[in-house]
Amino acid sequence: MTDLSYSPASSGSSATKIALRWGLYIMLGLFALFYLMPLFVMVTTSFKSLEEIRTGDLISLPREVTLDAWRTAWSGACTGIQCEGVRPFFWNSVLIAIPAVMISTLIGALNGYVVAQWRFKGANLFFALMLFGCFIPFQVVLLPMARMLGLMGLAGTIPGLIFVHVIYGLGFTTLFFRNYYVSIPAELTKAAKVDGAGFFRIFWSIFLPLSLPIIVVTVIWQFTQIWNDFLFGISFSQAGTQPVTVALNNIVNSTTGVKAYNVDMAAAIIAALPTLFVYVVAGKYFVRGLTAGSVKG
Amino acid sequence: MAPILEINNLFKNYGPVEILKDINVAIEQGDFLVLVGPSGCGKSTLLNCIAGLEPITSGKMAIGGQDMTNVSPKDRDIAMVFQSYALYPTMTVAKNITFGMKVRGIDQAVQDQKLAHVAQQLQIEPLLNRKPGQLSGGQRQRVAMGRALVRDPKLFLFDEPLSNLDAKLRVEMRTEIKALHQRLGASMVYVTHDQIEAMTLATKIVVMKGGVIQQIGTPAEIYNRPANLFVADFMGSPAMNLIPAKAKANGAGMQIEIAREKGDPIVLTDTRNQDLPENVILGVRPEDIADAAIGRGGDTQEADCIIDIVEPAGADTFAVMQLGGKHVTARLHAETTAAAGTAQRLAFDLGKVSYFAPETGLRLN
Missing domain, CATH: 2.40.50.140 (Nucleic acid-binding proteins)
Structure with a gap:
C-alpha cells in the first residue's frame, strides 16, 4: 500500500500523463517516417518519368503518374543481352521458392516430431548438429555444393536450386518444429500408441493439426529466406534459371548510359512484393506462432 | 485359468541406473491392482512397461496368458488413462473416443454404437461435439475414461488419473471408478501415490519404494500386517x-x-x-x-x-x-x-x- 504514493507516475497530474502519451506517439511516428522514407522514395520514383526524375526533387510526389517504368521493369528491361524485364525471373523465383518452402517445411516438421517425441539414441547430438547447420556461413559451402550439384547433374537447374534451399533450410525448420513439439506432452504420443496409431498416423492425425501456428512461422521464414536469396541464386544458376534477385541486380548494374531509376525502383518493388504480401497476410500468425511455445494453454 | 497379467523377474535400467529391480506380480481376471509408493519409486515406469511404452531390460511379461514382453502397445489389448488425460486437442470428444477404432479400421456402424454406449455409461452425451479445450477437468477425465472403456480391453491401465482433480471431485471420481470396476468386472492396474486411493480401490496392493516391491497383498493385509517399517509408515493416515x-x-x-x-x-x-x-x-x-x-x-x-x-x-x-x-x-x-x-x-x-x-x-x- 505504501509504495503507491512512492510511484512517480501516479503522483503526476493527468495533464502530464497525456503529454507523455503524446510524446510517445510523436516519437513512434517519427521512427515510422524514418523507416518508411526509402519506401516512399521508391514508390514515388517508380511512378515518375525519367525526365521528371532528372529535373525534379527526390522526395516530391510525381507531377504526372506514369506506369511506363513498371511496364518496362516487368517485361522490357534489359538484364544483360536479354530484354524481357524481371518477368521470367520472377517466375523462376516462384518455381524455386514454393516447392523449396513446402519440402523444407514438411521435412522440418517430421524432423522436429522425431527429435521431440521419438527420442532415440543420439537424438540430442543429431539436433545439435542440425542447429550447427543454421550457423554455417553460406559462403563456406558454395564450392562443395557446386561440386555436388555437378555430380548430381543438377548444376544450373531449378531443381538444383530447390535442393540447395531445402538442405540449408532444414536446420531452421527442424529447430522451429522441434521447439514447438517439445512443449506437447509426451503422454499424447503414448495415448495414440496405445490406441494403435503408428509413427505417421500420429504425426498426421495429431501433430500436424496442432501445428498451424508453427507452420505459418516456418513458411514465412523460409519463403523470405529463399525468395530474397542472392548468393545461391547467382552461384548455382545459369541463363534462364536465375531468380528475381539476380535479375534485379543485372537490371540495375547492366544499364548503359542514363540510369533508369524509375525502372530500377519498380523492379525492386516487384521483387519485394511477394515477401511483403506473405507478411501482411500471415503476419499476425507469425508473432502468435513465435510466442506459442512459451505460453501455457 | 492363466493370470490376466503376469510379470516375472522384470528389471528396467536407464543406462547404469536401475529403475525397477526384480518385479514379480500376477493378477487374476477382475482384480484391481494398485501400484502405490512415493514419487520416484518406479510405479509409473512399471505401468509404462506393462503398456509396452517403455522397453524392459530383462524379465518376462504376459497378458491374458500370452507373452507380451516384446509386443508393441497396440497389440497388447490394453487401454490406458493418463494423468494429463492426453486427449487429442484438435479432435472432438466423439473423435477422441473413436480414434482407436478408426485407426484399427473398425466398421463405422460399430463405432457409432460403441460410442453411444460409452457416452451413455459415462453421461457425456452432451459433450460429444466439443473439443477437449472446452471441457472442465472432471469432464476431460470422463472422456479419457470413455476412450479406454470403448476399447473393451483385457486390461485397463490408469496412471494417477485423479491427481489433477480438486479434492471433492477426486473423491467422487474414485467412487465412480470403483463402481465401474464392480460393474464391468474388468481387470485394472492403477498407479497412485495416494495411499487412501490405494486402500479404497484395490483388491490387491503393491507397495513400491526405490524400484523394489516392498509388499504385495490385499488392502487388509497391507494395513494390518505391513511387511516392513516403510510400508507401516506409508500406508494409513495418520501413520502407524x-x-x-x-x-x-x-x-x-x-x-x-x-x-x-x-x-x-x-x-x-x-x-x-x-x-x-x-x-x-x-x-x-x-x-x-x-x-x-x-x-x-x-x-x-x-x-x-x-x-x-x-x-x-x-x-x-x-x-x-x-x-x-x-x-x-x-x-x-x-x-x-x-x-x-x-x-x-x-x-x-x-x-x-x-x-x-x-x-x-x-x-x-
Whole structure:
C-alpha cells in the first residue's frame, strides 16, 4: 500500500500523463517516417518519368503518374543481352521458392516430431548438429555444393536450386518444429500408441493439426529466406534459371548510359512484393506462432 | 485359468541406473491392482512397461496368458488413462473416443454404437461435439475414461488419473471408478501415490519404494500386517505409530517396555509373540490405542499417558503424546475426556500390534 504514493507516475497530474502519451506517439511516428522514407522514395520514383526524375526533387510526389517504368521493369528491361524485364525471373523465383518452402517445411516438421517425441539414441547430438547447420556461413559451402550439384547433374537447374534451399533450410525448420513439439506432452504420443496409431498416423492425425501456428512461422521464414536469396541464386544458376534477385541486380548494374531509376525502383518493388504480401497476410500468425511455445494453454 | 497379467523377474535400467529391480506380480481376471509408493519409486515406469511404452531390460511379461514382453502397445489389448488425460486437442470428444477404432479400421456402424454406449455409461452425451479445450477437468477425465472403456480391453491401465482433480471431485471420481470396476468386472492396474486411493480401490496392493516391491497383498493385509517399517509408515493416515521398545522374555510371553521422558516406563505383556529380540520397534495403529474408560474388545492392556496435544477432527479426536522418544497419536472418540497436559488412561490393543527389527526394518511377528 505504501509504495503507491512512492510511484512517480501516479503522483503526476493527468495533464502530464497525456503529454507523455503524446510524446510517445510523436516519437513512434517519427521512427515510422524514418523507416518508411526509402519506401516512399521508391514508390514515388517508380511512378515518375525519367525526365521528371532528372529535373525534379527526390522526395516530391510525381507531377504526372506514369506506369511506363513498371511496364518496362516487368517485361522490357534489359538484364544483360536479354530484354524481357524481371518477368521470367520472377517466375523462376516462384518455381524455386514454393516447392523449396513446402519440402523444407514438411521435412522440418517430421524432423522436429522425431527429435521431440521419438527420442532415440543420439537424438540430442543429431539436433545439435542440425542447429550447427543454421550457423554455417553460406559462403563456406558454395564450392562443395557446386561440386555436388555437378555430380548430381543438377548444376544450373531449378531443381538444383530447390535442393540447395531445402538442405540449408532444414536446420531452421527442424529447430522451429522441434521447439514447438517439445512443449506437447509426451503422454499424447503414448495415448495414440496405445490406441494403435503408428509413427505417421500420429504425426498426421495429431501433430500436424496442432501445428498451424508453427507452420505459418516456418513458411514465412523460409519463403523470405529463399525468395530474397542472392548468393545461391547467382552461384548455382545459369541463363534462364536465375531468380528475381539476380535479375534485379543485372537490371540495375547492366544499364548503359542514363540510369533508369524509375525502372530500377519498380523492379525492386516487384521483387519485394511477394515477401511483403506473405507478411501482411500471415503476419499476425507469425508473432502468435513465435510466442506459442512459451505460453501455457 | 492363466493370470490376466503376469510379470516375472522384470528389471528396467536407464543406462547404469536401475529403475525397477526384480518385479514379480500376477493378477487374476477382475482384480484391481494398485501400484502405490512415493514419487520416484518406479510405479509409473512399471505401468509404462506393462503398456509396452517403455522397453524392459530383462524379465518376462504376459497378458491374458500370452507373452507380451516384446509386443508393441497396440497389440497388447490394453487401454490406458493418463494423468494429463492426453486427449487429442484438435479432435472432438466423439473423435477422441473413436480414434482407436478408426485407426484399427473398425466398421463405422460399430463405432457409432460403441460410442453411444460409452457416452451413455459415462453421461457425456452432451459433450460429444466439443473439443477437449472446452471441457472442465472432471469432464476431460470422463472422456479419457470413455476412450479406454470403448476399447473393451483385457486390461485397463490408469496412471494417477485423479491427481489433477480438486479434492471433492477426486473423491467422487474414485467412487465412480470403483463402481465401474464392480460393474464391468474388468481387470485394472492403477498407479497412485495416494495411499487412501490405494486402500479404497484395490483388491490387491503393491507397495513400491526405490524400484523394489516392498509388499504385495490385499488392502487388509497391507494395513494390518505391513511387511516392513516403510510400508507401516506409508500406508494409513495418520501413520502407524512406530515406537522403540525393549522386549524381555517372561513366563507368560514377552514383556514390552516403552521408555518415557517423565515417569516410569510403560510395560505391556504380549502373550502372542515369543522370541522377540531385545530391541524392537513396536507398531501400533492410532485406532488401536483407545480410551480405557470407553473400553473395547480384544487383547487390550492399559496404561496412563500424559497427553500433549488434543486435535479434534469431527468424527474422531486425535491425542498426541510422547512415548519412547516419539510422537504417538491415538485415535479417540470425539467425546473423549482427554485434555492437553493431563493424564489419560489408554488401552493398547496388543492383538493388532506389529514388531519390526530396528536394524533391517523387517517385520518380526
